[in-house]
Amino acid sequence: MTVTSIRKDPEALTMTINAELDATVERAWQLWADPRQLERWWGPPTYPATVVDHDLTAGGRVTYFMTGPDGDKSHGWWQVLAVEPPNRLELKDGFADDGGTPNDAMPTTTMVVTLTERDRGGSLMTIESQFPSLPAMEQLVSMGMEEGITAALGQIPGILADDITTP
Amino acid sequence: MLTYNLMVVDHLPNVQADRVFHALADATRRDILLRTLEGQHNVSALARRYPMSFAAVQKHVAVLEGAGLVTKQRKGREQLVRGNVETMRKAGRLLEQLEAVWKGRIDRIGEMLADEHTGANP
Numbered sequence: 001m002t003v004t005s006i007r008k009d010p011e012a013l014t015m016t017i018n019a020e021l022d023a024t025v026e027r028a029w030q031l032w033a034d035p036r037q038l039e040r041w042w043g044p045p046t047y048p049a050t051v052v053d054h055d056l057t058a059g060g061r062v063t064y065f066m067t068g069p070d071g072d073k074s075h076g077w078w079q080v081l082a083v084e085p086p087n088r089l090e091l092k093d094g095f096a097d098d099g100g101t102p103n104d105a106m107p108t109t110t111m112v113v114t115l116t117e118r119d120r121g122g123s124l125m126t127i128e129s130q131f132p133s134l135p136a137m138e139q140l141v142s143m144g145m146e147e148g149i150t151a152a153l154g155q156i157p158g159i160l161a162d163d164i165t166t167p
Numbered sequence: 168m169l170t171y172n173l174m175v176v177d178h179l180p181n182v183q184a185d186r187v188f189h190a191l192a193d194a195t196r197r198d199i200l201l202r203t204l205e206g207q208h209n210v211s212a213l214a215r216r217y218p219m220s221f222a223a224v225q226k227h228v229a230v231l232e233g234a235g236l237v238t239k240q241r242k243g244r245e246q247l248v249r250g251n252v253e254t255m256r257k258a259g260r261l262l263e264q265l266e267a268v269w270k271g272r273i274d275r276i277g278e279m280l281a282d283e284h285t286g287a288n289p
Contacts, residue, residue, distance in 0.1 A: 003273055006266055015265060019273045023280050031276055041275035127269065140265060 004124075013131040018124060025115045025123045029086030032056070032113065039064075047074075052100065058083055062091075063100050075100050081110075089113040107136030186234035195219070196227045203237050204250030210239075213248065 007016045021028045031037050035051035043049035047066040054062050062078040075096035082090040090113075095106035110130040115123050131140070190196055195217055202208055202216075214224040228248055231237040240247045 002277075003270060006269075008266065015269070017266075017269050017273070019276075021276065021280060022284070027280075031279070037279070040279055041272050044271050125273075129265075129269075131265075 014128060015131075016126065016128045018126050020118065021115075021123045021125050023123060025086050025117050028115050028123050028125060032089055033085065035062075042066075056080055056083055056085075056089070063096065065100075073098070077102050087115050107132055107140060109136075109140065186230075187236065190230050190234035190236055193227070193230075195224075196231055199224075199227055199248075200231055200236055200250055202250075203248045204252060207247050207249045209242075209245040209247050211245070 002020050004018045004020055005016075006018075008014075031041065033056055035054040038054075039049050039051050042051075042064070043066045047068050049064050049066050052063045052065070056062065058080055060080045060083075062080070063075070064077070065073045065075045067073050075098065077094055077096050077100070079092040079094075080089070081092060082088070090111070092108050092110050094108035095103045097103050109132070112126075112128045112130075114126045116126075118124050191200075198217075199213060202213070210225055210228060211221065213228070214221040217224055228237065228239065228246075231248075232239050235251055237248050237250050240249070
C-alpha cells in the first residue's frame with residue numbers, strides 16, 4: 001500500500017490522491033461498502049468513527065459520528081450521488097448537528113472514488129476531492145487539525161513547489 | 168469530516184485564506200513573493216524583471232499585500248516590498264493538513280489490508 005501521488009490544485013480547489021492497494025478491486029470496494037470496515041479507517045485513532053446509517057445507493061445516505069478523547073462527538077453525513085460497484089463512488093461529505101441533521105451552514109466536500117485493477121495485481125484507488133471554496137477548505141483544516149498537525153511543515157509551502165522555478 | 172470546534176491553531180481567517188489562494192494562483196505573483204521572501208526589493212526593480220508595465224507589477228504587489236503575503240514600506244521615493252514569511256507558512260499548512268488527513272486514512276487502510284494478508288486481525 002503506497003500513496004503514489006497527491007496533487008493539490010489551489011486554483012481548482014481540488015486534491016487528487018492516488019494510492020496502490022494490495023487488494024483486488026472487489027476487496028477494496030468493501031472498505032467503503034462495509035460500514036464496519038469504513039469505521040476502521042475513516043477517523044484517526046483519537047477520533048474513531050461510528051457509522052450509524054449506511055445506504056450506499058444513489059440518493060442514499062450514510063451517517064456517522066466521531067468520538068473524541070473527552071467523549072465529544074462530531075457528526076457527519078454522506079449523500080451518495082452515484083455508485084457503480086466495485087469501481088466508482090461519488091458522494092458529498094458534510095457536517096451534521098448533534099442530532100445527526102445535516103448542517104447546511106457547514107462546508108461540504110464532493111468526492112469521487114475510483115478503483116481500478118492494476119496490471120501487476122492489486123488495485124489503484126483514486127480519490128478526487130472538490131472543495132467548495134477556500135474558506136471552506138480552511139474550515140475543514142481547522143477541524144481536522146488534530147491529525148493535520150502532524151504534517152511536515154516545509155520552509156516553502158507545497159503549493160509553491162511546482163512552480164518555484166518559473167520566472 | 169473530522170472533528171469540529173476543536174484545536175484551532177493559528178489558522179487564517181476565512182476571508183484572508185481566500186485572498187491568499189487567489190494571490191498564489193498567478194505565476195508572476197508567486198515569483199514576486201519568492202524574491203521578496205529572500206530579501207527586500209523595491210517595486211521599480213521588481214518591475215524591470217517582468218515583461219509587463221510598472222503599473223501591472225504594482226497591481227500584483229497590491230494583491231499580494233492584500234493577502235498579507237507581503238508588506239510594503241515607503242522609503243523616500245521608493246516602495247520597498249518584503250515577503251511575509253508567517254502568512255506563507257499558514258497558507259502552506261492549509262493544504263498540507265488536508266493532505267495529512269487523507270494520508271492518515273490511507274495508512275490505516277494499508278494496515279487493515281496488511282493484517283489480512285498476515286492473518287493478524289479480522
